[in-house]
Amino acid sequence: MLSRITLRQMEYFVTTAESGSIIIASEKIHISSPSISAAIAHMEQELHVQLFIRQHAKGLLLTEIGEQVKDACKVILAQSSDLYSMSADFTGIMRGKIKVGCFSAFAPFVYAEIIHGFANLYKQVDLEAVIDDHHNLTQELTKNTLDLALLYDLHIDENVINFTPLADLPPYVLLSETHPLAKHKAVTLEELAEYPMVLLDMPYSNDYFLSLFRKNNLKPNIIDTCKYVDLIRSMVGNNIGYTILNVRPKSNLSNDGKKLVMVRISGDMRPMKIGIATPKNATLTNVQQAFSSRCQAFISNQYIPGMSVSYFSEAHIKNQKE
Numbered sequence: 001m002l003s004r005i006t007l008r009q010m011e012y013f014v015t016t017a018e019s020g021s022i023i024i025a026s027e028k029i030h031i032s033s034p035s036i037s038a039a040i041a042h043m044e045q046e047l048h049v050q051l052f053i054r055q056h057a058k059g060l061l062l063t064e065i066g067e068q069v070k071d072a073c074k075v076i077l078a079q080s081s082d083l084y085s086m087s088a089d090f091t092g093i094m095r096g097k098i099k100v101g102c103f104s105a106f107a108p109f110v111y112a113e114i115i116h117g118f119a120n121l122y123k124q125v126d127l128e129a130v131i132d133d134h135h136n137l138t139q140e141l142t143k144n145t146l147d148l149a150l151l152y153d154l155h156i157d158e159n160v161i162n163f164t165p166l167a168d169l170p171p172y173v174l175l176s177e178t179h180p181l182a183k184h185k186a187v188t189l190e191e192l193a194e195y196p197m198v199l200l201d202m203p204y205s206n207d208y209f210l211s212l213f214r215k216n217n218l219k220p221n222i223i224d225t226c227k228y229v230d231l232i233r234s235m236v237g238n239n240i241g242y243t244i245l246n247v248r249p250k251s252n253l254s255n256d257g258k259k260l261v262m263v264r265i266s267g268d269m270r271p272m273k274i275g276i277a278t279p280k281n282a283t284l285t286n287v288q289q290a291f292s293s294r295c296q297a298f299i300s301n302q303y304i305p306g307m308s309v310s311y312f313s314e315a316h317i318k319n320q321k322e
Helices: 007-019 022-029 033-047 064-091 107-121 134-142 205-214 229-237 286-298 309-321
Strands: 052-055 059-062 096-103 125-132 148-152 161-169 172-176 196-200 221-226 243-245 260-265 272-279
Touching: 007 022, 007 033, 007 059, 007 064, 022 033, 059 064, 096 107, 096 134, 096 286, 107 125, 107 286, 125 134, 134 148, 134 161, 134 272, 148 286, 161 286, 172 229, 196 205, 196 229, 196 243, 221 229, 229 243, 229 260, 272 286
Parallel strands: 096 125, 096 148, 196 221
Antiparallel strands: 052 059, 148 272, 161 272, 172 243, 172 260
């Protein structure tokens, strides 16, 4: 009977069960809602059971048998992944599935060389990329719904997540070319506190930026917040306020063509570390190990795709000396 249920249908069912919603599952795995609904209906028909109780207010709730089927499907899906790894060991061909996460702030820089490059190199690998904020990615790692993720070293629970640092990204201040501090080689937090600030308001990142001021008993003059880096760069370019960031694009222009200036922040500024995060209790497959190796080869203090790393290295060295 189970031969008539595909691994893909099991994957759709498990994702829906863990999401509690076909719509949310559809967004996660980029499959249309009707396709997911059809897969679940097919499984119910083949197994002659009801997998979900459909409640308007609470969404989808697993039945008792649905819980058991979900657990069984997860085991089968894990075993199928192991089979691909065994095949890769024997034949030397890299194949299997991998689900990787990447923090949205630096995804535009590393996606092409690392994520797409890996998928292009190993065409028999089924790679799914999840671009999201830091909080959501760490939650997915904790639930073992991601194999690994490229993240910052912020709020990493070492009891459930392993983190391997790859590169330091010291903070810097981004200014309009017409800002009074734009011609300075370096500025202090005391100087910055006097001017309007636009805060990158993403989970954990916002607290990191504010902690730089708190450590020095200062309070920034925040006039606006935004969770989109490109929009913040445009706001800064139009001299609405300065911002503090860690990721440094090679371009010194905002999306609307305004010139931007990066200035070093004096003092002991804790850098963010970009690195590889994996679930603590997971054993990496050959595919996952290969992707991790690619990340380590492409990200270091000497090189990060799409970024001007020399600035970070020089800034970090200067701050360490001060």
